Every structure is written in structure tokens, then in C-alpha cells.
Amino acid sequence: MAPKKLSCLHSLLLPLLTILLPQADTRSFVVDRDHDRFLLDGDPFRYVSGSLHYFRVPRVLWADRLLKMRWSGLNAIQFYVPWNYHEPQPGVYNFNGSRNLIAFLNEAALANLLVILRPGPYICAEWEMGGLPSWLLRKPEIHLRTSDPDFLAAVDSWFKVLLPKIYPWLYHNGGNIISIQVENEYGSYGACDSSYMRHLAGLFRALLGEKILLFTTDGPEGLQCGSLQGLYTTVDFGPADNMTKIFTLLRKYEPHGPLVNSEYYTGWLDYWGQNHSTRSVSAITKGLENMLELGASVNTYMFHGGTNFGYWNGADKKGRFLPITTSYDYDAPISEAGDPTPKLFALRNVISKFQEVPLGPLPPPSPKMMLGPLTLHLVGHLLAFLDLLCPHGPINSILPMTFEAVKQDHGFMLYRTYLTHTIFEPTPFWVPNNGVHDRAYVMVDGVFQGVLERNMRDKLFLMGKLGSKLDILLENMGRLSFGSNSSDFKGLLEPPILGHTVLTQWMMFPLKIDNLVKWWFPLQLLKRPHPQAPSGPTFYSKTFPIVGSAGDTFLYLPGWTKGQVWINGFNLGRYWTTRGPQQTLYVPRFLLFPKGALNKITLLELENVPLQPQVQFLDKPILNSTLHGLRIDSLSADTLSASEPMELSGH
């Protein structure tokens, strides 16, 4: 069922693509079960693909990354489409700028790369709520990833917008999409709702037609529940797994047709507070060569990881809640900053034994820049800006409400109540049933008392007078992206208890920090110094010029604790210097104004500010600090010493 009207871009591009590519009516990508292979336009074909997530790479960098992937010998790329990235509110869609999926497909076509598309609706990917929009949780009893009518209604409505957009880009229609995955590792979810999977398969067929190859991907243990008649079954595993054993198991589901590993892990993800993950070059190249020897088609996950900018990281639960770091470097062949690594050259060498790889030099690593140290100035305590951060005023409720209930999807919310009696002695303060989701910065009359953290710290001791103001800044650290319970509500899930008193009569202030930072600090007069010595959630800022030529750089925040950073209004993501393993944040050079113009860095430090409120921009990342302090051997001496301190005029 072709869409009734092609967008003007399609009507312009499609004829171009049809001229550049063989006529649409002769194009085909099919499974040849007689010879256990794919056929592309009737010829034997094997893909060697790499995963790159457009939603983790600013659009201005897409062409650079795709060129490097093509040069590496890949003939295809694989990527997800995060539902929550494109439908921020029910019925509100965004496909602009770095969300322009069609522009990304076109960039891939221009790089001569075929596409394996994975539109979900659930994508996992260490992404916020595995790609599902958090507004689904406004119906708290919804059963995600099942044939729950409320969930399917939202899925149908989303796919009726998305799938017609990609229909013209299907390979047999003249585009570059050769196959499409249905759901994601459904067999690992536990619901095992085959009517849900059948519903999705039917919807994809209705909107995409009969020709496109639809497939599923599961770990070996998930094939039973994740596979479905009519969808080609593929598997995922890494270099340490037993390829022979897993492919033998896969043959139980696909006795004929090409063997496919849809996620061959080149590295792994990082959690805040855990050691940095790496995978050895030798193990990865050996595993890839073994699979290519077998004639398998392989997608390497990730080939370029990118960054969880803003609040987009997801989380796992392994004994305790584990948020994913801002960096999604993944120890991938192309680093977070887009630089080729030894792993890339080693994989290219393996691929070249099986298929032609493009000649010509690979673009050199991007120029890097050092800057600073910069001394930031105090703008004011977060509470001093409540009127600007929550212009519509608070929501009142006897019991605290969740982020989802007040329709705050990401970031921070302030909960406020007043003590109904004087507390003379330090008195236990806690939220029952581990009900802080995820971190609570507690203040009494504006004075910072400490932090409660999901699974990590559940009690503080407070004192206060009758009528004292009790403020709790609640941080959403990203919703679970994997596991059987994606309904990861955020906020105070239960009323807090002080001593023997259940605290009621709450005011909820959903905070629109990003809006404010984008338009804020135009003049020094907006500073609102805090009456007490600032500790707890406090804004710092600095205006600075670039010295010398601009380049990619890595923001280093020695002595700071935890918070959020914006550069020229762009939300760079979370830092957590005291937790690691990530110590720097990637700053693509396009974010910075060149020499002659002024840049603005804004920090929201949530806990403690260093005596010297300074930051530096380094010429290399630090992603592997030990759990107990930074291993500075990862930095050259000159980098650490950096240039002369820059005392700049201005604000």
C-alpha cells in the first residue's frame, strides 16, 4: 500500500535514485533457501553491516561517519528508529533536524550503503525506555510490549505515520532498505505474547507490502518466544560466544537460508559506577572471520556508538538500578568523536579477504582542541529561579505525583511540603519501598541536607522547625531500557516519612530547565546569589572565546560531583565525576562558535561545587577512570597542565 502522496523531497529524490539505481521494477532482495544465501537483484549477496544510531550523532556529522563506515568495507548499515525521539507527545511528531530520518536514509544512499532498519516499536539500545515514549505510562496499568489494546492503539497510530514515510525507501521501490526487523529480542522480554508479534507482523505487511524481508533478532535463549512464522529468524551474539553452537540452534528455526548474526558485539555499554567496558581486537576479528568463512551475513553492533546527549540514556537493572553513561563510545571501531581506531583497520582487513573494500585514504582523525582551565561563576541556587523554571506554578496534591502523572517526561521535578511540627533531633527521613526514582537532593529551608538514591541510599536524618520548607529535587536518571519491567515510573513513588509522620500536602514543580538555559543568562543582572553558601543544586556559567582554531574537544570537570551541562544552549548530557568511569563529555566542534565570538557553558551542579569552580577542555577523552579516583595515566602531562589559565572578562 503505497502512501497516497510522496513528500516533495521524495518526488525530487526518487527519480534521482531511480536513475542512479537500477530500475525499481528489477530490484529485489530475497532469501535463496536453495543455496542458503541472500540474492540482491538476482545475484548472490552477503551483507557486512555496522550499527550507527542517527539519534546519537548530530546531523552535521552523519556524512562523515557514514563515509568512514563505507571505507571500512561495510556494504550496509543497521539502525533503530526510537519512537520516543519522534513522537514526544501523543500525536505530535518531529522528523526535523537531527530527527530527519529520511535525510539519514538519503545520506546512507549517497555513501552507497544499504540499510537494515529496526523500527521497534521497542528497540532496547540502552536508550530511554528502550525507545518507548514515557507518555504511555500515563495509563499506569498499561502492559507494554503485549497485545494490550491501549498499547497496540498507540503502536498502530505511530506506525501508520512512520511506515508510509519509509515505504518509498524500500529496496524494491528504488530505495536502500533491504530488510526490516519486527520488535527487538522479544524472546528476552518474558511476556511471550505471540498475538502481539502477529499483530506487528500484520501491520508491517499491511503498510509495507509483501516484498520487503521482515525478520526478528534474539539472543540464543530468546529464539523460542522471539521468532515467528513468516518472519526470517536471526540471532545475536558476541566474540566470546560459541558460534557453532548458536548457529546450530538457529538452524532449528531457519533450516535453510543464510545464517545471520544481527548484533555481533564489537564492544559493550557502560554504566555509571562500573568499570569501562572493552572488547579485544583479536577476539572480534577472529569471530568475524569465522562467520564470514561460513557465508553468514553479519551486523557489527556498534560500529559507531555516539553519545546519549540530554537525558536520552536508558538503564538496566542488575541487582540494582544501573543508568547508562552519557558516552555511548561502546569501544566501537569508530570512537565517540568519530575517530578510526585500530579495531576499524583490523575489521577492514578481515572484510577485505571476502569482498572488495574501497580504496583511497580514510579521512584523518578530526582536529582536537584544548582550552582552559575556565573559572565558572555562580549564577544562583536552583530554588532562586523556581519562578522561571516552573512558570505555570506548582501542581498541588495530598500525595506526591509521579513525573508521568504530571506529564514531565525527562529531567527534574521539585517536590515541596512544609513541616507540620518542629523536629528537634536528627530524625530518619526516607521513602518506603525504594520509592525514590532515581535520585533526590534534599533541602530544608534551602539548605542542602544530602542525597537519597534508588537502591543505593535510602535514609537521611533531618531536623527542622514547624513551617520549615522541605524541598526535594528529584532527578530522573533515565528509564529502564531492558528487562521485564519497562514501566519504570519516575519521581517520588510513595509519600516520604519523617520520623513517624507520613508527609502529605505536596506541591510539584515540573522544571523546564532546558528552555530556561536556552534563553537565559543574557545579562549578568539575571544572577540571583543564594543567601547561604551554595551547596546542592546550583547553576554556574562562563562565557568564553575559542583561542586558536576550533576542534572537537572533551569537557573535563575535575572536583565537580554530578550534574548536567549545556554548551550554547545544547544539552551535552550528564556528568558524574565522583562515580565514573566517564570523566569527560564529548563536545563536537560544531557546537562552539569560532574565534571572535563568545561561547557559553552552563552547569547545573547537583551536589557539591569544587573550591576552584573550574573546567577544562581536553584533547582526548577519559572514559575509564577507576572506581576509586581517576587513573591520570590516561592523560599526557601536557594535557593535564593545559595552557595558562584564561581569565576572561565578561560573564
Ligand SMILES: CCCCNC(=S)N1C[C@H](O)[C@@H](O)[C@@H](O)[C@H]1CO
Ligand atoms: C545488559 C544489556 C542489556 C541487554 N541488551 C543487549 S544484550 N543488547 C541487545 C539489544 O538488542 C541491543 O539493543 C543492545 O541493548 C545490546 C547491548 O548493547
